[in-house]
Amino acid sequence: MPELGFHFSRPEWLWALLGLLPVLGWLIFSVSHPNKGAIHRYADEQLLPHLTGVRELEVNERWGRYIRWAILWVLAVLAMAGPRWDYTEIKAFSPGSELVVLMDISRSMEVADVQPSRLGRARQEMQDLLELNREVRIGLIAFASVAHVISPVTEDSNSILNALPAISTGLARLQGSRLKAALQRAEQLLSGGEEENGRSILLISDGDLVEPGLLEAVAKLAQKGIRLHVLGIGTQGGGPVPAPSNRGDLMRDRNGKIIDSRLNEALLKQLAQQGKGIYRQADFRDADSRAVLKAAAAESGEATATNEKARIWNERFYWMLLPLLLLLLPAFRRSAPQGESA
DSSP: OTTTEESSSSSGGGGGGGGGGHHHHHHHHHHSSSSOGGGGTTTTTTTHHHHHHHHOOOOHHHHHHHHHHHHHHHHHHHHHHOEEEEEEEEEEEEOOOEEEEEEOOOOGGGGOOOSSSSHHHHHHHHHHHHHSSSEEEEEEEESSSSSSEEEESOOHHHHHHHHHGOGGGGGSSSSSSHHHHHHHHHHHHHHSSSSTSHHHHHHHHOOOOOOOTHHHHHHHHHHTEEEEEEESSSSSSOOOOBOOSSSOOOOOTTTOOOOOEEEOOOHHHHHHTTOOOEEEEEEEESSSHHHHHHHHHTTTOEEEEEEEEEEEEOOTTTHHHHHHHHHHHHGOOOOOOOOOOO
16 A cells, blocks of 8 residues: 555444444344234224324335435444545654653662652652653663663653563662762763753652762762752651561661661752752652753753654544534424424
8 A cells, every 4th residue: 555545544443334234134134024013903004103103114214214324324434444645744853851860779768658668659750750751851770789771861751661660679789879870870871962952860769878979979960061850759757668578577777776767858959959950859749740850851952853754644534524414414403393384
């Protein structure tokens, strides 16, 4: 079939045309085997219309109604199948902003002071970002003691969404949160884009970060034009840190005391300030995700044209609807009441 030729966008609807066959079979059977009810025993067939107020349709009337209904059915099915031909090609553009998300997967992210857990909340925040995003190319890095690149900077949100359920604290063999290594990896991912593009990093963490020189590292990135935005996960009250399944129920220090983890909001705000970005505490609404996306897109460069082209087909379903509506018009005609002269 030529690319400019006639075709249907949803050809599966054409199977509905088979619905004409059982109705046709019933019509043929009813014409050849008319149903004689019990009322025919008490009155002649010619008198029945006067007694019941209704009359049997003639064979020609039945076929006429079937043909009219069949035409309506065919037009409706063809409209639903989406007939179309010819198209317009438009050149695709790549967004002028890039954002790399750093998701903390250290053990403290298993704390359940927010539901279902801090890490579960972080995954939901990431999903909100991807579903709301229209202007930014996004990459994802999960980090604890080591930074794991889940996805490079891309416009393919579905690939990141598919990877989210597999992100867990089990990816980190050694405990600890080495943010500086994750920042360096994010800088490498961002360096592959256009120089004039807006570049940002989003940190999703509870702030349980004990590492010297963090503020200085963030400030150096800001000097290079890479902003750091922060989403804080957790509460000030915090909660106990669950232990891996093979080590008991809760994490304990050397003295046997249960280890608690609280949201370190002060540190996270400092990081956002040094990174010339914004800080938001994550919640169940999407205002925090919208704020991050708006901030990431604010420094965007111009969208750049790509070699890809999008094909916009010209839909013609309305060509089927016009005759269908004209055929239905007589059904809405108001009939004159009995006894009223024309």
